[in-house]
Amino acid sequence: MSTTQKAQVVLRLQGVTKRFGPVTANENVSFDLHRGEVIALLGENGAGKTTLMNILFGQYTADAGSVELFGVPLPPGAPRAALDAGVGMVHQHFTLADNLAVWENIVLGVDHLTAPSLKPREVKARIRDLSQRFHLKVDPDARVGQLTVGERQRVEILKALYRDARILILDEPTAVLTPQEAEALFATLREAIASGLAVIFISHKLHEVMSISHRVIVLRHGKLVAERATDTTNREELAALMVGAEVSAPTIAASPPGAPLLSLRAVSTPDQGAAPGLKALDLDLCAGQITGLAGVSGNGQAALSDLLSGLIRPANGEMQLHGTTPHRWSPRTAIANGIARIPEDRHKTGTIADFDLTENAILETYATRFSRRGWMNWPKARAFAESLIKTYDVRCPGPDIRIRLLSGGNMQKLILGRVLEEAPDIILANQPVRGLDIGAVNYVHSMLAQARDRGAAVLLISEDLDEIMRLSDVTHVISEGRLSPAFARGTMRPEELGSWMAGHGFDSHGITPGGPDAA
Amino acid sequence: MRLEPIASPSAARRIMPPVLAILATVLVASLLAMVAGGNPFAVLGLILKGAFGSKFALLETLNSATPLIFTGLAIAVAFRAKLWNIGAEAQLYAGAVLTVVLGTGALGLPAYLLLPLCAVAAMLAGAMLLLGPALLKTRLGVDEVVTTLLFNFIFLLFVSYLLEGPLKDPMGMGWPKSARLLPEARLPRIVEGLRLHWGFALALIAALVIWVINTRTTLGYEMRAVGQNAQAAAFAGIPVTRVILKTALLSGGLAGLAGFSEVSGLKGSLTSDLSPGFGYTGIVVAMLALLHPLGVVLAALFVAAIFVGADSMSRAAGVPSYLADIMLASALLFMVLAILLTKFRLRRD
Incomplete structure (x- = not known):
């Protein structure tokens, strides 16, 4: 949809600001959402997406700014107001009752299940009608507890449509879906906008954002940093915008690296639910060097962090500490081996x-x-x-x-x-400054740099590319449990890292996942 | 209006729950006494007099408090580590069974060893009984509330079987009752001629020992860490599983000692009504004490006083003695409520 087209504004945010103590979660965020439009809200964890949606839903009261729905200002702090005005939200974690049938879940909150006026036959007929129109295949009589994750999401969407939602907010809807299910979801969304709904699509998966949205709004550190029409941008630009492309001059000078203190050779760990494990990972942490690990969250950082913390051990491959393979591996042995966590x-x-x-x-x-x-x-x-x-x-x-x-x-x-x-001679710093104010951020960074100068090997895991680029002597990107080649300080461009973060480059460099889908 | 959590309750606020609960309990008891046709002040006075009014009454109260101190400690130790041991009743009986087996001379042990061995065996028996559910919890994630609770019924039936079979007193005229302990296996009285036995002193010592463990030892620190945040404890390298198992042994052992103390100090033999629910009442005691071991002693005295006092009150005032059960139940309910209320404050928007 071109922005010149005069479509009705259904949602208008103006100057929305929300602070939690010293942390600003949203700062002066303004945008409009039009009828029949899909806006992708893009941003890293902690960028302020969820806070913004919670303000929209009256869970939080904004410190400044206003929210207008269909031209009417939304009263602050009234959780039902948005629902009543026709906003439907599909949360990342579903809010369904497992022991009830699909149709009961859909009616729940609209009518009492025991109300005499409730006619199950009519309700089900309407649900069938909606599910046909929007390609949301699900049996109204099925128990929710027996449905797959994808089906449950369809129930959530049906729930919103059943309440005549005219604005649909989807919080990371594809995080739990298989690619096929995600494709079906997109078909539904296309149908929804064709019939005049407006959609806010929260995600950090770039290819989905590119394929489904009309406009992209990028949040970083609570601020709206960019707004792009989807057909005028590309994944690389979005990745750079999302993680912060301003490369400040390195304030922390590079130093010559020492011997590797910790080495991983073809280490794999099992997947943990939706979070991928490590896939045949090679990594050296060298004395006197900060190794940055960039990547979108949920791409194996947790597995690597748990491994070095002593919580899990490699399923395959070898881990060497100070040149020897540790005999036993637990948090205690990790600490005893000089790992600071x-x-x-x-x-x-x-x-x-x-x-x-x-x-x-x-x-x-x-x-x-x-x-x-x-x-x-x-x-x-x-x-x-x-x-x-x-x-x-x-x-x-x-x-x-x-x-x-x-x-x-x-x-x-x-x-x-x-x-x-x-x-310690090895330091694992996993998101060490997330949620901290600027003073504390600088303090933590300078302590890490000091430890490095003393000869410690530091692994810095962060989603903030600014932080990675400022501190790291070498940087790897992690994506779906795989590791990119090392980039030395000063040789990396944000666009290039963004492309690795988006999952490109692994195949062309001959790096393939060690899983069953490896060719 | 809404409830808002209080970040750092003051010392006065933390002491408030038991005080509030006891006041509310007294109020409910007064109302019920009125309903039953008594004068509430007279009834409460009679309860107090019945519990503490004479040397005999006082010693009776202390005797009744003894098993409650043990089971209260057992619960407090376990709950602090968030190990929900509802099976102190069965653990108590396990201790009692072992005390009877050894104390009737089954192994022909030398006399001077008999008493300490009975105590140790009772502790081991109680500990072993809780070890099973604890292992099921740590290995397979089985909910210990269910296993320990249900095991109470199984074990009580097992005790009934023992009393009808292998442990039945041949001289017992057919009653389901064990033989009497040998005199060397009996806990002596603290003062000759008065009913108070050394079990009470042992209970006080146990409370002190638990207090020292909680505040001075690594185990106490570990148990608290595991109870407060097992995830952080595991990350820091605290062996969470081992701590839970140690907690289970300690808790079960204390409950086992309650059985030893009752058989060896008070009853002298085992019947299937040895405990009128000391294992469950221990939960109330531990909650009233806010899981503090020295508080357990006070809470056990409070609960024992209600029961002993209510008995004599009912003889004098004609108000039914199950007023005591109601007081106990309402004390627990008010305690839970009071803990909640002192954690939050009501805020008007």
């Missing part, structure tokens, strides 16, 4: 929320350094926590408060201090 989720994995700072500070070393024969040495532990607070500038009232009261940045500083005090 900064986990991706500092709230759930890195700390225990209701433990105080002292108890969190010794989480990894209580057995070796803060106890003797099973007796805790609490004075020593507390002194250690106090020294961490001082050395790593953890802003807090003291070591006796529960860590849940700390800001993300201070929490991360404590984790950083906890692992760096062990003088």
Whole structure:
């Protein structure tokens, strides 16, 4: 659809801003959605897509700005208003009752299932009619618990259509679908826009965005950084826009690398649900070098991180630490072998929320350094926590408060201090600055650079290309569990990395996945 | 209006749940006493007097509190690590069975060894009984609430079988009852001539030991870490499975000691009504104590006082003694509610 065509504006966002403490989730976001149009909302995890949709649905109240639906301003903080105005949302995680039939799920929330006015026969007839019109093949009498993931998604879409939704929001709809199911979904969407619906399609899969949308809106760090008509852009440009193409001059100088401290040779790990495992991965982490791992999330970063953390072991291939293959492999042996681990989720994995700072500070070393024969040495532990607070500038009232009261940045500083005090020679930093304010970001980065200069091998996993390009001495891109060749500092262009991130290049370089579909 | 979580409750706020729960329980008991035709103040006074009013009453209360301290500790230890042990009842009986088997002289052990061995065997029996469900939980992900709860019924039937069969007292005139323990296998009384036995002292020591384990040892730290956030504990290298199994052994062992203490200290033989549900009441005790081992002692005394006091109150005031059961049940309900309320505050939008 050309933008010059005068179609009705169904949704208008103006200057929407939302802050959580120091973090700005959305900053001055404005755009219009027209009747019969598909807008792709593109952005990395944490770019602010979900927050924006939650504002639209009244879950959050915007700090500034307005939302208009069909020309009528949406009252803030009223969850039903958007639904009543004709917005239907298909969440990434379905909200269906497994023990009810398809038609019951669809009616749920519109009518009481036991209401005398409810006529199942008519409801089912209408569902059959809708499912025929929109190519959403599903049996109204089937139990939801017995449906495949693709079928459940169809039920969710039917649910929205049944309520006469005129705007359909799909949050990462293809994340759970097979390519065939995704194709069927697109057919449905084409039918929907032909009959006048408007669609917001949230995704970070570039080829889908290219094939289904009319316009692409790119969010980064909460800001709308670009708006493109789909037929005037290409995947490479979008990838670069999404992850941040401004390449600032490297502030951290390259240094000559040392010997590899950790090597992976043809290492594979099993897939974990929808997240791919590693596919015959080769990787060297060298002393005095920051290795950046770029990639769209959910492409094997979790598997690599779990592997180095000691949570999983290679199913195939060989892992060498300091030139030898570790005999046993667990979080404890990983720590004992000098691996510092900064986990991706500092709230759930890195700390225990209701433990105080002292108890969190010794989480990894209580057995070796803060106890003797099973007796805790609490004075020593507390002194250690106090020294961490001082050395790593953890802003807090003291070591006796529960860590849940700390800001993300201070929490991360404590984790950083906890692992760096062990003088590690390998550092795994998984999304170390996600959600942090700029001061904490710079602090964490400078600590990683210092550790590198001391001779540590650092693996930096990040979805933020700016961060990768600024810090890394060498960069790999990970895509579906496969690793691109290494790019030395300064030799990589964002477009090129974007293309690898989009999954191109692996075949032409003769890298094929080790799975059953390898030719 | 909506509920908003409180980030850091003050010390006063954390102490509030048991206080609120006990006050609300007393209120409910007063109302019910009125319904039953009694004067609420008189009824409550009689309960207090019946529980603490004389030396005899006080010692009776302490005796009744003894098994509740053990089972309360067993539950508190397990719940802290989020191991939901509902099977303290069966573990108690397992301890009692082993005490009877050894204490009636089945192995011909020397007299001076008999008492400590009975205690150790009772602990082991209780521990083994919880180890099974714990292994099923860690290996196969089987819900321990279901397994421990259902095992109570199985084990109680097994005890009935033992009392009708292998353990039946040949001199028992046909009653389903075990033979009496040898005198050397009996816990002596603390003061000669008064009913209070050394089991009570043992229970106090157990509470102290658990308190020390919780606050001073790596195991206490590990159990708390696993209970609060098993994912973070595993990531940090805490052996989560092993900690859960150790917790199970400790918890089951404490419940087993309750059985030992009841048989060896109080009853002298085993019948199938040895425990009127001490294993379940232990859950109330542990919850009222907010899972704190020293709090368990206080909570057990409170619960025991209600039962002992209500018995004598009902004789004097004619209000049925099952008022005690209602008080216990409402104390648990109010406790759960009060914990919730002190975690949140009501906020008007």
